[in-house]
Amino acid sequence: METPISFGTDGWRATLDEFTAPRVRMVGQAVADYLREVEDRDGGTVAVGYDARETSRGFAEELCRVLAANGFDALIPPRDCPTPLAVWTVADRDLAGALVVSASHNPPNYNGVKFFPHDAAPALPEVTDEIMARIGEPRALPDDEQGSVREEDLLEPYAEHLFDLVDADLDGLEVVYDAMHGSGRGFTDELLERAGADVERLRCEQDPEFGGTNPEPSPENLQGLVDAVREGDADLGIANDGDADRIALVTPERGFLDENLFFAATYDYLLEDDSGPAVRTVSTTFLVDRVAEAHGEEVVETAVGYKWVAEAMGDHDALVGGEESGGFSIRGHNREKDGVLMALLAGAVESERSYDDRVDALLAEFGEIHQSKVSVDCPDDRKEGVLSDLEARLPDEVAGEHVENVNTTDGFKILLEDGSWLLVRPSGTEPKMRVYAEAASAERVEELLDAGRGLVEPLV
DSSP states (O other), rough: OOOOOOOOOTTTEEEETOOOOHHHHHHHHHHHHHHHHSSOOOOEEEEEEEOOOEEEEEEHHHHHHHHHHHHHHEEEOOSOOOHHHHHHHHHHHHSSSEEEOOTTTSSSTEEEEEEEOOTOOOEEEHHHHHTTTTTEEEEEEGGGGGOEEEEEEHHHHHHHHHHHSSSOTTTTTTTEOOOOSSTTTTTHHHOOOOOOOOEEEESSOOOOTTSSSSOOOOGGGHHHHHHHHHHTTSEEEEEEETSOEEEEEEEETEEOOOOOHHHHHHHHHHHOOOOEEEEEEEEEHHHHHHHHHHHHHOEEEEOOSSHHHHHHHHHHOSSSSTTTTSSSTTTSSSSOOOHHHHHHHHHHHHHSOOOHHHHHHHHHHHOOOOOEEEEEEGGGGGGGHHHHHHHHTSSSSETTTTEEEEEEEESSEHHHHHOEEEEEEEEEEEEEEEEEEEEHHHHHHHHHHHHHHHHHHHGO
């Protein structure tokens, strides 16, 4: 029996035994119906992007055909492209929305589809609920009322926008770029080069199997990038995930740079010439808050999921928004995470003063900070029960430290008297409970994670 189509934290994803052409066509029809019935659009253009997976172009073409049959024009690029490029095109051309076929960092036997509305930000639940309510068999208007499908290269206007937004003179900067065989290849590396950087390329060939490694820019998957930076005396290593909406950095001293440290250092750089709050998720470091306070700014905390970051960025005119998993955007851009934009910005930051120096200075000023996370297997139908049971059993003390407060924005974030914290929340993309911890030492983080597992595992 097939699992029902469901839009989670970042669209609908499924293994290819369930992510099939007939079901993709049903999603396309639901989006067309949503645009007509809720957005009151009897036509218009929808961008349809897709990632580097073997099946993605075919699924994208299926979506184009359904949209055209329902009176919408579909705009599709000639090759796979970063998700943020398709989303920015919505804002640039005042389109009705965008559909992107991508499973992001998931293995090759997955695919997925994301919908972005007219505001060029991630779809909120009220939008995806309306789409899911309309899932049904495709239909077609009479021939004379149908739309068209047009193929067009979308890169150049997007590139010009990024260069206008980021003052990036990267002359002399040595960068190693790792596309992880994803859709950043030929985009991120090209823009870095056009900005003046000398770019060495890793995994920049298309490979639908991603070289046998999931296109997830995690420490264990980027050791080759770490080695290339250190052995080649490069200034910086940059990686994107499979659809290039996220970024990871490698520095000569630290190797893989924790995304929390990247966020804090980049925000600190932006505040040198600008002002404004930062938006972060509950799972993202308090170091961002310390940077904000030092500059007289504030931080807005949201649930995990970039859609919530995007909403808060709009509500608070934020200078930057991000999450510990590597998704970020800045003011002046559309409110969707963009690994290509952030790669260009990271190059500009590094050119002025290295990330290693910046992070050293922040930690010297605000104290050491460490974060990690683990996952506990949990069937999707048990997640609510686990949270309910945990609420009734929340302790007064965790790993020897008194509980000062509990934040329920997303799961349970247990704030301890020593400034450390433990977060338990359900994954929005996998049958797992996530356990996060932050503290002043790596050893203390491990103690907190062990305590978190001890709270969750008996409840699953």
